[in-house]
Amino acid sequence: MARRASVFAALLVALALATVASLAFGAIKVPFSEVIEIVFGNGPGGPDQQIVEALRLPRTVEALLVGAALGIAGAILQGALGNPLASPDVIGVTGGAGFGAILIIILFPGSIALLPIGALCFGLLAATLVFLFAWSGRNRGSATKVILAGIAMLSLFTAGTTGLLAAFPERAPSAIFFIAGGLTSSGWEQLETIWPYFAVGFVLALLLIRPLDRLALGDDVAASLGSKPQLIRLGAGIAAALLAAASAAIAGLLGFLGLVVPHVVRMAGGSSSHAYVVPASAIGGAALLAAGDTLARTLRAPIEMPVGPFMVLLGVPLFLWLLRKAV
Amino acid sequence: MAADATAVPLLDAEAVEVEIGGTQILRGADLRLGRGELVAIVGPNGAGKSTLVRAVAGLQNPSAGKVLWGGRLLSGIRGREFSRLRAFVPQRMPVPAGVTVREAVTIGRSSHLRMLGRLTAADRAAVDAAIERTEVGRFAERALTTLSGGELQRVQIAIGLAQEAPVLIADEPTSQLDLGATIGVAGLLRGLADDGLTVLLVVHDLALALAVADTVVVVSAGRTVAAGPPAAVLTPERLAEVWGADARLSEHDGRTALHVAWIDGPAALRAP
Numbered sequence A: 001m002a003r004r005a006s007v008f009a010a011l012l013v014a015l016a017l018a019t020v021a022s023l024a025f026g027a028i029k030v031p032f033s034e035v036i037e038i039v040f041g042n043g044p045g046g047p048d049q050q051i052v053e054a055l056r057l058p059r060t061v062e063a064l065l066v067g068a069a070l071g072i073a074g075a076i077l078q079g080a081l082g083n084p085l086a087s088p089d090v091i092g093v094t095g096g097a098g099f100g101a102i103l104i105i106i107l108f109p110g111s112i113a114l115l116p117i118g119a120l121c122f123g124l125l126a127a128t129l130v131f132l133f134a135w136s137g138r139n140r141g142s143a144t145k146v147i148l149a150g151i152a153m154l155s156l157f158t159a160g161t162t163g164l165l166a167a168f169p170e171r172a173p174s175a176i177f178f179i180a181g182g183l184t185s186s187g188w189e190q191l192e193t194i195w196p197y198f199a200v201g202f203v204l205a206l207l208l209i210r211p212l213d214r215l216a217l218g219d220d221v222a223a224s225l226g227s228k229p230q231l232i233r234l235g236a237g238i239a240a241a242l243l244a245a246a247s248a249a250i251a252g253l254l255g256f257l258g259l260v261v262p263h264v265v266r267m268a269g270g271s272s273s274h275a276y277v278v279p280a281s282a283i284g285g286a287a288l289l290a291a292g293d294t295l296a297r298t299l300r301a302p303i304e305m306p307v308g309p310f311m312v313l314l315g316v317p318l319f320l321w322l323l324r325k326a327v
Numbered sequence B: 001m002a003a004d005a006t007a008v009p010l011l012d013a014e015a016v017e018v019e020i021g022g023t024q025i026l027r028g029a030d031l032r033l034g035r036g037e038l039v040a041i042v043g044p045n046g047a048g049k050s051t052l053v054r055a056v057a058g059l060q061n062p063s064a065g066k067v068l069w070g071g072r073l074l075s076g077i078r079g080r081e082f083s084r085l086r087a088f089v090p091q092r093m094p095v096p097a098g099v100t101v102r103e104a105v106t107i108g109r110s111s112h113l114r115m116l117g118r119l120t121a122a123d124r125a126a127v128d129a130a131i132e133r134t135e136v137g138r139f140a141e142r143a144l145t146t147l148s149g150g151e152l153q154r155v156q157i158a159i160g161l162a163q164e165a166p167v168l169i170a171d172e173p174t175s176q177l178d179l180g181a182t183i184g185v186a187g188l189l190r191g192l193a194d195d196g197l198t199v200l201l202v203v204h205d206l207a208l209a210l211a212v213a214d215t216v217v218v219v220s221a222g223r224t225v226a227a228g229p230p231a232a233v234l235t236p237e238r239l240a241e242v243w244g245a246d247a248r249l250s251e252h253d254g255r256t257a258l259h260v261a262w263i264d265g266p267a268a269l270r271a272p
Helices: A002-024 A032-039 A046-081 A093-107 A112-134 A143-167 A169-180 A189-216 A219-224 A229-251 A255-269 A274-298 A307-325 B049-056 B101-108 B121-133 B149-162 B179-194 B206-212 B236-243
Strands: B011-020 B023-033 B038-042 B064-069 B086-089 B167-171 B198-202 B215-220 B223-228 B247-252 B255-260
Touching: A002 A032, A002 A046, A002 A255, A002 A274, A032 A046, A046 A143, A046 A189, A046 A229, A046 A255, A046 A274, A093 A112, A093 A143, A093 A169, A093 A229, A112 A143, A112 A169, A112 A189, A112 A229, A143 A169, A143 A229, A189 A219, A189 A229, A189 A274, A189 B101, A219 A229, A219 B086, A219 B149, A255 A274, A255 A307, A274 A307, B011 B049, B023 B038, B023 B049, B023 B198, B038 B049, B038 B179, B038 B206, B049 B167, B049 B198, B086 B149, B101 B121, B101 B149, B121 B149, B149 B167, B149 B179, B167 B179, B179 B198, B179 B206, B206 B247, B206 B255, B215 B236, B223 B236, B236 B247
Parallel strands: B023 B223, B038 B198, B038 B215, B086 B167, B167 B198
Antiparallel strands: B011 B023, B011 B064, B215 B223, B247 B255
16 A cells, blocks of 8 residues: 555656646746746746747646546556556557548648547547447457457558558658657647547546456456446446547557556556556556657757657656566 | 245246357256355256356346346346345456455455445445455455465455355355365355355365255256255265266265265266
């Protein structure tokens, strides 16, 4: 318990630091003290305040939301499917979202504003197809069936994406930023459309915490306690699909975060109780993405690099270091 | 032992049939449970013992027949309510990493909690009582992954007890345990029945069934073929008929044994 509490405290400190850094750093540096004044509503005004409020605040909120959403999506999928390799990739969302985004880039190059909608719709479509196949015939709703249907759907949509890019190579450069995964400073506009998907996903995930703990002791124990294992898996799949598709709509393909953050959290806290893993993955994912995004746009400012590769650079060493000590 | 005959039985299952993937597993099984009774289901491999307990426990949908819990049809009882009527202890649950014994037993209490509600003092007391009754207290803070098979089986029973249901159903609780651990778990289950809990077990070991059960139910080829006090049901004739074995059970001073003609049984019983 003490270990979990200290991991939580460390994550919260990391989250606070990453948030302030994300608001302070960029092409123009704003002092930390000023950032804190602006956030609490007594800023000095002037261009610094405008930069923070109009550009960096929405971007930081996006980073925190997407990071939390992907952390949670990974945590509940790994719990629901009883598989450490589960991530939003595994239920087809990432593949579908990638295909949807590239389709918009190629078919409607003039309406790039549609890209988040394309990613969202195709991400959810892919997940729906996975659930339809996994919930038909014998052994409906078994973890193995979900994973196999998901991998098949991922391959299908990835092939579609690659095919489109090969057929229209001149559009590939604009697609790369999305595929690598990255945030933009485009104000609140995207969040205004996408936030309900995050909201429903977060609420569902909260309700799933206790059922997922039951499922960890096996389908039979969950059934003994009055739960329906297939229904828990379906609920977790829907929540993860909403969170991951909404994340892809805003920040492209950052599937790695959803895979790694829950593992880091479990290994660091020595616990896989979902009442700990789900919120800790949310905080950890948010901190990691905000930190990664800050690095991605400051290292070679004013050139912005996609955050995906940076997050991997931050996350993989930590992951491997913890993995060394894990059983 | 058996409940008084006029009362509605806790469980009354009649002519239960189960079909899994086009294969008929149960072809007509009956089962009754009275209060405070320890009932052992015995039978050869593949006879349908586990399927029968899963069907009455609501883990497997019957394709025909009827299952009544306290006079009510199983199909009309909702999950949360059902969790207060019976607890099901699987043969071997998956052992997740990073979950302690106490956390696992607390999960066993979760069907008593409201959605997003916290544990009340009564819930904590039920968890503590389950831990104490199964004697898992000295390793309550250890991770499940560090336990032996016998310790884990006790924890599984504790998870079931935390449900505080009047019936505990366990599928082959001792089949993977060594002799000492089997004695410990069998004694625990018998003690629970003596304290008034109704216990339904699938048991492989006939000598063990004779020692602990009030009633044995014999399942053969998907049907229940006999039910009654163990000594009356597990006769040499039935062992020959159902298991194809030249064997007899004996009881002396509370010790039971199964005597088997391992090699040279009568020619009539051997495979042609």
